[in-house]
Amino acid sequence: MKILIIGARGQLGSDCCNIFCQDNETVGCDVPQIDIADPAAVDHWIGSLRPEAIINCAAFTAVDACETEVGPCWKVNAEGPKNLAIAARKAGSRLIHISTDYVFDGKKPVPQPYSEKDPTNPLSQYGMSKLAGERHIAEEGGNAVILRTAWLYSGYGRNFLKTMLRLSLANPDRPLKVVDDQHGSLTWSYTLALQIRELLHSDMTGIVHATSEGHSTWYGAARYFLQAMQVPHNLVPCTTADYPTPAHRPANSILANDRLDAAGISTFVSWQQDVDTFVDRFRDDLLEEARAALQKQG
Numbered sequence: 001m002k003i004l005i006i007g008a009r010g011q012l013g014s015d016c017c018n019i020f021c022q023d024n025e026t027v028g029c030d031v032p033q034i035d036i037a038d039p040a041a042v043d044h045w046i047g048s049l050r051p052e053a054i055i056n057c058a059a060f061t062a063v064d065a066c067e068t069e070v071g072p073c074w075k076v077n078a079e080g081p082k083n084l085a086i087a088a089r090k091a092g093s094r095l096i097h098i099s100t101d102y103v104f105d106g107k108k109p110v111p112q113p114y115s116e117k118d119p120t121n122p123l124s125q126y127g128m129s130k131l132a133g134e135r136h137i138a139e140e141g142g143n144a145v146i147l148r149t150a151w152l153y154s155g156y157g158r159n160f161l162k163t164m165l166r167l168s169l170a171n172p173d174r175p176l177k178v179v180d181d182q183h184g185s186l187t188w189s190y191t192l193a194l195q196i197r198e199l200l201h202s203d204m205t206g207i208v209h210a211t212s213e214g215h216s217t218w219y220g221a222a223r224y225f226l227q228a229m230q231v232p233h234n235l236v237p238c239t240t241a242d243y244p245t246p247a248h249r250p251a252n253s254i255l256a257n258d259r260l261d262a263a264g265i266s267t268f269v270s271w272q273q274d275v276d277t278f279v280d281r282f283r284d285d286l287l288e289e290a291r292a293a294l295q296k297q298g
Ligand SMILES: NC(=O)c1ccc[n+]([C@@H]2O[C@H](COP(=O)([O-])OP(=O)(O)OC[C@H]3O[C@@H](n4cnc5c(N)ncnc54)[C@H](OP(=O)(O)O)[C@@H]3O)[C@@H](O)[C@H]2O)c1
Pocket: 006, 007, 008, 009, 010, 011, 012, 013, 030, 031, 034, 035, 036, 037, 056, 057, 058, 059, 060, 061, 076, 080, 098, 099, 100, 101, 130, 149, 150, 151, 152, 153, 157, 158, 189
């Protein structure tokens, strides 16, 4: 199968490239080769390559920066998916587009999860722009999946777990405040990529939720990870009010993988099992990367 992976240098894009290149003709691309906000560039890439499937992992993912860089955020997260949906339909390609838990306001009582049928109500520019991207894809119709995931981490790129590791290594005794009243499902981009492979070969279209099983807070996730890494730390649980950020985030980000479960194609395990495997596989690399970053900082 000829597959185009866009956003190939990012967390999920890197894992998708690694997995799909094993048994497919895989082409990965990212900025500056392709800018999904540029309709002509998208049309040219997809029109000349004519892939059977496109996996769009590209997005403006800096949630807080989206509050000030509103124009670029909407160009990439709302217009980008529209450009891709039009080009995919023209080329007859199956499109898997990645979206987010931040399309919800998180007002459901924890631990009630959000299903694919729940009404959306984003709290941030990031969430609003991603929802607009979803709507463009739905309007275009065609053979498209809008896959909502949450709280991604990976061996590649930057993420919350790596930040916790770096800060704890820098000063294990310094109290590190971590939000303990936002709930979600930490999801390893590698296991998400495996799930996308299943989905690609199914005939499912429309909105699909896809996160690891179980849930925690950011504090719970960081504590579990640092314990698994056997890195000394001094995490202190705090509230969202204690740790204000430019973007509002949902207090409940827990998603139910209802459609994957109903179709019997969910490949997810618990988030703790995934963190254990992640640590087994990447512990030395993660420590080396974090120490190198600290040395560079001086
Ligand atoms: N990370 C999370 O916790 C999370 C949670 C829920 C949903 N998601 C969604 O999951 C998907 C993958 O997330 P991720 O964490 O893997 O993202 P990521 O690591 O930030 O990777 C995104 C990639 O897209 C590239 N990109 C940005 N603008 C582009 C453009 N205009 N054209 C082409 N490529 C562009 C980025 O390049 P530069 O780095 O050079 O900008 C980067 O390589 C995204 O759709 C995101 O919204 C993520």
